[in-house]
Amino acid sequence: MDQNGFPEKVAYYTGCLATLSAKELDSSTRSLAVRLGLELETLEAVTCCGAGDIHEAEPDYYLHLNARILAYAEATGAETLMTICNVCTLNLRQANWQLKIDDQLRARVSRNLEAVGVPAYSGGVEVRHLLWLVAEGEGHERLKAAAHRGLRGLRVAPFYGCQILRPSKLMGFEDPDRPWSLEAIIQACGGEAVDYPAKIKCCGFPIIAAREETALGELIQPIEQAIEAGADAMVTPCPLCHLSLDAWQQKLEAATGREFRLPILHLAQLIGVAAGIEESELRFKRHVVSVDPVLDKLAT
Amino acid sequence: MQVALKIWRYDGETGERRLQDYELDAPEWATLLDVLDLIKDQVDGSLAYRKSCRMMICGSCGMRMDGAAVLACKMRMAEVVDAGRVPVISPMGNLPVVKDLVVDMEPFWAKMRAMQPWLRPGYNEADEEREFLVSQEQMNVIHKEALCINCGCCVSECNSMESDPDFLGPAALAKGMRFVGDARDAATVERLEAYNSEHGIWDCTRCYFCQERCPKGVDPRDAIAKLGAESIRHGVDRDMGAKHAKWFVQSAKTTGWLREEELIPKTQGWVSTVKQVQFAMSLMRKGKARPLPIPHVAEGVEEARALYDLVKEQGRDGALGIVQGEHALARIEFTEEGGARRAAPEIEPGVEPPPAEG
Ligand code: SF4
Numbered sequence: 118m119d120q121n122g123f124p125e126k127v128a129y130y131t132g133c134l135a136t137l138s139a140k141e142l143d144s145s146t147r148s149l150a151v152r153l154g155l156e157l158e159t160l161e162a163v164t165c166c167g168a169g170d171i172h173e174a175e176p177d178y179y180l181h182l183n184a185r186i187l188a189y190a191e192a193t194g195a196e197t198l199m200t201i202c203n204v205c206t207l208n209l210r211q212a213n214w215q216l217k218i219d220d221q222l223r224a225r226v227s228r229n230l231e232a233v234g235v236p237a238y239s240g241g242v243e244v245r246h247l248l249w250l251v252a253e254g255e256g257h258e259r260l261k262a263a264a265h266r267g268l269r270g271l272r273v274a275p276f277y278g279c280q281i282l283r284p285s286k287l288m289g290f291e292d293p294d295r296p297w298s299l300e301a302i303i304q305a306c307g308g309e310a311v312d313y314p315a316k317i318k319c320c321g322f323p324i325i326a327a328r329e330e331t332a333l334g335e336l337i338q339p340i341e342q343a344i345e346a347g348a349d350a351m352v353t354p355c356p357l358c359h360l361s362l363d364a365w366q367q368k369l370e371a372a373t374g375r376e377f378r379l380p381i382l383h384l385a386q387l388i389g390v391a392a393g394i395e396e397s398e399l400r401f402k403r404h405v406v407s408v409d410p411v412l413d414k415l416a417t
Numbered sequence: 418m419q420v421a422l423k424i425w426r427y428d429g430e431t432g433e434r435r436l437q438d439y440e441l442d443a444p445e446w447a448t449l450l451d452v453l454d455l456i457k458d459q460v461d462g463s464l465a466y467r468k469s470c471r472m473m474i475c476g477s478c479g480m481r482m483d484g485a486a487v488l489a490c491k492m493r494m495a496e497v498v499d500a501g502r503v504p505v506i507s508p509m510g511n512l513p514v515v516k517d518l519v520v521d522m523e524p525f526w527a528k529m530r531a532m533q534p535w536l537r538p539g540y541n542e543a544d545e546e547r548e549f550l551v552s553q554e555q556m557n558v559i560h561k562e563a564l565c566i567n568c569g570c571c572v573s574e575c576n577s578m579e580s581d582p583d584f585l586g587p588a589a590l591a592k593g594m595r596f597v598g599d600a601r602d603a604a605t606v607e608r609l610e611a612y613n614s615e616h617g618i619w620d621c622t623r624c625y626f627c628q629e630r631c632p633k634g635v636d637p638r639d640a641i642a643k644l645g646a647e648s649i650r651h652g653v654d655r656d657m658g659a660k661h662a663k664w665f666v667q668s669a670k671t672t673g674w675l676r677e678e679e680l681i682p683k684t685q686g687w688v689s690t691v692k693q694v695q696f697a698m699s700l701m702r703k704g705k706a707r708p709l710p711i712p713h714v715a716e717g718v719e720e721a722r723a724l725y726d727l728v729k730e731q732g733r734d735g736a737l738g739i740v741q742g743e744h745a746l747a748r749i750e751f752t753e754e755g756g757a758r759r760a761a762p763e764i765e766p767g768v769e770p771p772p773a774e775g
């Protein structure tokens with residue numbers, strides 16, 4: 118498999134949220150993988166990536182936790198560790214980059230891993246988000262073939278969030294100021310991508326518990342702009358952005374006295390709808406903002 | 418080459434704002450600043466912008482090109498022209514505009530001053546009649562932070578500052594780390610207390626715009642993470658942001674996965690959580706939270722616990738844990754710019770460099 122090719126098998130890292138409040142993301146991803154002919158080897162014996170918080174509180178522990186995830190991914194024999202969350206992607210890529218580039222560091226961390234019964238890590242894994250796998254090349258062709266039901270020109274606002282674009286020296290997939298991957302996917306699914314400036318900005322999630330007011334001041338921008346641009350729904354590759362955009366939208370409504378009700382879809386759900394995956398797998402009932410207006414529009 | 422661009426003009430006295438088109442011939446090597454100089458000389462003498470060194474040192478010429486802050490003297494126009502773009506030039510964000518591309522830097526300097534950006538040593542060389550040597554490894558901790566040229570490009574797109582204008586922001590906090598990490602400074606805890614204020618380090622939303630924009634490789638977001646790690650190391654952890662971060666460590670150690678349902682109470686305390694009962698109920702109805710959280714324990718979590726103990730024993734606590742990656746960064750940068758420096762002794766991790774020759 119070349120750098121941007123489509124792997125037949127990946128080590129699959131669910132991350133915390135897809136096993137907790139965003140279970141619908143995990144079930145959608147698994148159903149979608151079947152349609153794409155992508156074999157998922159789920160990593161079971163792994164932990165949280167630290168979500169940037171362990172990186173900030175205990176950086177050396179952060180590095181070791183992520184090295185452990187990478188080591189178990191390498192042990193599956195897959196070359197790609199697939200993520201479905203922006204924050205997991207940044208944390209794992211950052212640790213991977215440090216470990217690949219610094220032999221002495223990797224030797225120390227590997228020694229520590231082995232001391233507690235984890236395989237050493239040799240640096241043989243590439244961390245890639247599902248978004249990147251289906252945005253171009255063979256994966257994109259398979260996506261087009263799978264999305265046979267289409268989206269009937271549904272107007273979808275792409276929301277990238279931060280940690281899939283920046284820092285670009287760790288991400289490197291697309292221009293962080295002019296990204297195109299979500300737009301390409303929306304179009305391939307038969308939808309119409311809506312453009313608005315805040316699509317590359319922050320949803321406020323990292324500080325939503327500690328600085329709610331500042332966070333809501335960030336959250337309102339994409340929601341307001343997408344609605345103004347005529348979006349029927351918004352799609353995001355990150356479950357943390359999803360939680361902020363979907364669950365905290367009611368707080369935004371309470372704070373501003375306005376009504377938004379913008380349905381927010383996970384990336385795998387958007388493709389899933391176009392691919393005709395059953396509602397029982399996409400599990401829209403778990404969303405706080407109802408997705409029914411979107412489903413009604415597609416049914417007519 | 419033929420360069421076309423649009424510039425936002427602003428008259429501070431009348432408040433009038435308009436987008437003006439320019440097109441002119443410029444040499445292949447021209448930077449954005451060279452193009453502005455040509456416009457001012459040959460087309461329109463009334464255009465206002467700041468410059469001084471023209472070589473990425475003074476930090477005067479920060480401005481936005483298509484919404485992204487750049488140093489005008491660093492930005493080569495050839496790549497923009499080749500891409501067929503007609504860029505829009507505007508003043509930096511998060512600072513008041515005075516005229517055209519000139520912003521008022523006073524709020525920037527006020528935050529800088531609030532960091533007490535001077536050394537407060539705990540010794541007096543003259544009294545003790547000896548030298549205090551600082552090792553290369555100790556200086557590496559603040560190597561990147563010391564590269565800042567106060568240009569404000571990082572502040573321009575700071576998402577937290579846009580929402581909370583009082584946020585100290587990336588440049589000031591990177592300066593703070595430059596002193597917290599300085600082995601000669603004795604005011605560490607006092608500084609950390611100050612930087613942990615309402616508008617301090619835990620107000621950062623980790624959007625990484627600062628890291629993306631900084632033209633000097635300061636990586637301000639990493640500097641803020643270092644301040645967080647130093648705060649927790651020194652027990653300065655009353656802020657909700659610190660409690661939030663510590664809960665992730667606690668979760669990883671005990672169950673492996675984030676104990677998400679307990680995150681809000683652990684961050685904000687039970688009293689304010691109870692006040693949010695309506696919000697919590699709405700999440701429970703959707704299965705996003707449960708009334709009695711039952712932590713989901715990861716397979717092999719005892720390995721994660723053992724790793725924690727091992728790492729703590731090795732004592733690379735605080736900012737030191739982040740510095741590791743920077744040795745790698747130093748190597749990449751030196752390698753790209755001159756392969757000969759790859760094996761330079763001063764960038765070998767953890768090794769004291771030999772004394773300079775001559
Ligand atoms: S990462 Fe933090 S300091 Fe940097 S631009 Fe974003 S909010 Fe501002």
Ligand code: SF4
Nearest residue numbers: 565566568569571631
């Ligand atoms: S941190 Fe970088 S972008 Fe910010 S003021 Fe300093 S040099 Fe400029």
Ligand code: FES
Nearest residue numbers: 470471476478490
């Ligand atoms: S003119 Fe001095 S940094 Fe650009």
